[in-house]
Amino acid sequence: MSHAAVQEKPTPVPPPENKGSLAGRSLPRWAPAGFAAAAIVIGVAVGAGAGLDSKIQWGLIAAVAFVVISYTVTTTVENKRQAKDRLATSVVWVCFVLAMVPLVSLLWTTISRGVKVLDVYFLTHSMAGVPSFEKGGGVYHAIIGTLEQVGIATVIAVPLGLLTAVYLVEYGKGALAKAVTFFVDVMTGIPSIVAGLFILSIMLMAQLQPAGYLGSLALTILMLPVVVRSTEEMLKLVPNELREAALALGVPKWRVILKVVLPTAIGGITTGVMLAVARIAGETAPIILLVFGNQLINSNPFEGAQSSLPFYIYEQYKVGSDASYDRAWAAALVLIIFVMLLNLVARGIARWKAPKTGR
Incomplete structure (x- = not known):
C-alpha cells in the first residue's frame, strides 16, 4: 500500500481582536465602586501630601482621579468604545456628586443648627413679650x-x-x-x-x-x-x-x-x-x-x-x-x-x- 499523505485540517486561527467591537472582556459590576474608592484614597493622599487644607480641593482631586482611572482601566481591559462610554458616565456621576455637595451641606447645617430650639413650644408660641436677644419665643x-x-x-x-x-x-x-x-x-x-x-x-x-x-x-x-x-x-x-x-x-x-x-x-x-x-x-x-x-x-x-x-x-x-x-x-x-x-x-x-x- 502506497504511503498516502494524510492531509490534516489546518488549525483555525482566531480572528484578530476588533478593538471597536462590543464583545470581549468586561469589568465587573463593582468596578465603578472600586474606582471611586481608589480615587478617594488618591485625593486624600495628594491633598495631605501637598498640605492642602481645604477638603473641597481634596474632593476635586478625587473627582479628576476617578475619571482618569475609569477611562484608563476600561481602555486597558475592555476597548476604546467602552472606555468612551465609561468616561461619559463617570463625568455624569462626578457632576451629580458635585451638585449634591452644596445641597447636602445646606440641609446638614440647617438641620444640625435648627433642631436646637425646634420643639412644640417653639411651634406653638409667638414672640410676644420676648426680647429678641434673649432665649424663648416661637414661630x-x-x-x-x-x-x-x-x-x-x-x-x-x-x-x-x-x-x-x-x-x-x-x-x-x-x-x-x-x-x-x-x-x-x-x-x-x-x-x-x-x-x-x-x-x-x-x-x-x-x-x-x-x-x-x-x-x-x-x-x-x-x-x-x-x-x-x-x-x-x-x-x-x-x-x-x-x-x-x-x-x-x-x-x-x-x-x-x-x-x-x-x-x-x-x-x-x-x-x-x-x-x-x-x-x-x-x-x-x-x-x-x-x-x-x-x-x-x-x-x-x-x-x-x-x-x-x-x-x-x-x-x-x-x-x-x-x-x-x-x-x-x-x-x-x-x-x-x-x-x-x-x-x-x-x-x-x-x-x-x-x-x-x-x-
Missing part, C-alpha cells in the same frame, strides 16, 4: 402668616395661570397669543423687589395700611408666570390623538379640555403648581415692604401687619444674638419642612388624579 405667628399669604396667592394665581395656559395651548392664535406669551416670559424674570414695589405704589396711592393680602398680591405676580409656563408645557405633552378621538365623538371642545386634556396632564400641572408655591414661600422682599412684620399673632390677613417665615428668619438674623440665630435656623428648618410637605401632597394628588391605565 407660630410666622407660620400663620406664611400659610395665609401663600394660600391667598395660590387661590388667585392658580386659576388665572391655568386658564391662561389653556387659552395659549387650545385656543391661542395670532397677535394676542403672542403678546400674552411675551408678557409671561417677561414676568418670569421680574425680581421679587420689583413686584413688591409695584404693589407698594398702589398701596401708597390708595392710602392702604400694611396687611398680609398686599404681600399675597406681590407673591401672585411672582407665582403666576411659573404656573402658566409649567401648565402650558404639560398641556402640550398631551397627545393630539386624545383630543381628536374625543372631538370625533361629538364632544364639545370645552368638555374635551375638562375631561380629557386636564386629567391627562394633572400630574405635571400639580407639580408645577407646587414648584410655584415653593418659589414664593421663601420670598422676603415683598413681605418687608408690604406686610412690615409683627411680633404678635395676627390671624386676619386683611387687617394689620403680619409676619411670615422668611421675614422672621431675616428679623431674627438681624438681631445678631446667639438666641436669635438659633431661632432663625429653626425657622429655616420649618420652612424647608413646609416645602417638603407640599411636594409630598402634590405627589399624592398627582398619583390619585392620574388617569388609570389598563394592562
Whole structure:
C-alpha cells in the first residue's frame, strides 16, 4: 500500500481582536465602586501630601482621579468604545456628586443648627413679650402668616395661570397669543423687589395700611408666570390623538379640555403648581415692604401687619444674638419642612388624579 499523505485540517486561527467591537472582556459590576474608592484614597493622599487644607480641593482631586482611572482601566481591559462610554458616565456621576455637595451641606447645617430650639413650644408660641436677644419665643405667628399669604396667592394665581395656559395651548392664535406669551416670559424674570414695589405704589396711592393680602398680591405676580409656563408645557405633552378621538365623538371642545386634556396632564400641572408655591414661600422682599412684620399673632390677613417665615428668619438674623440665630435656623428648618410637605401632597394628588391605565 502506497504511503498516502494524510492531509490534516489546518488549525483555525482566531480572528484578530476588533478593538471597536462590543464583545470581549468586561469589568465587573463593582468596578465603578472600586474606582471611586481608589480615587478617594488618591485625593486624600495628594491633598495631605501637598498640605492642602481645604477638603473641597481634596474632593476635586478625587473627582479628576476617578475619571482618569475609569477611562484608563476600561481602555486597558475592555476597548476604546467602552472606555468612551465609561468616561461619559463617570463625568455624569462626578457632576451629580458635585451638585449634591452644596445641597447636602445646606440641609446638614440647617438641620444640625435648627433642631436646637425646634420643639412644640417653639411651634406653638409667638414672640410676644420676648426680647429678641434673649432665649424663648416661637414661630407660630410666622407660620400663620406664611400659610395665609401663600394660600391667598395660590387661590388667585392658580386659576388665572391655568386658564391662561389653556387659552395659549387650545385656543391661542395670532397677535394676542403672542403678546400674552411675551408678557409671561417677561414676568418670569421680574425680581421679587420689583413686584413688591409695584404693589407698594398702589398701596401708597390708595392710602392702604400694611396687611398680609398686599404681600399675597406681590407673591401672585411672582407665582403666576411659573404656573402658566409649567401648565402650558404639560398641556402640550398631551397627545393630539386624545383630543381628536374625543372631538370625533361629538364632544364639545370645552368638555374635551375638562375631561380629557386636564386629567391627562394633572400630574405635571400639580407639580408645577407646587414648584410655584415653593418659589414664593421663601420670598422676603415683598413681605418687608408690604406686610412690615409683627411680633404678635395676627390671624386676619386683611387687617394689620403680619409676619411670615422668611421675614422672621431675616428679623431674627438681624438681631445678631446667639438666641436669635438659633431661632432663625429653626425657622429655616420649618420652612424647608413646609416645602417638603407640599411636594409630598402634590405627589399624592398627582398619583390619585392620574388617569388609570389598563394592562
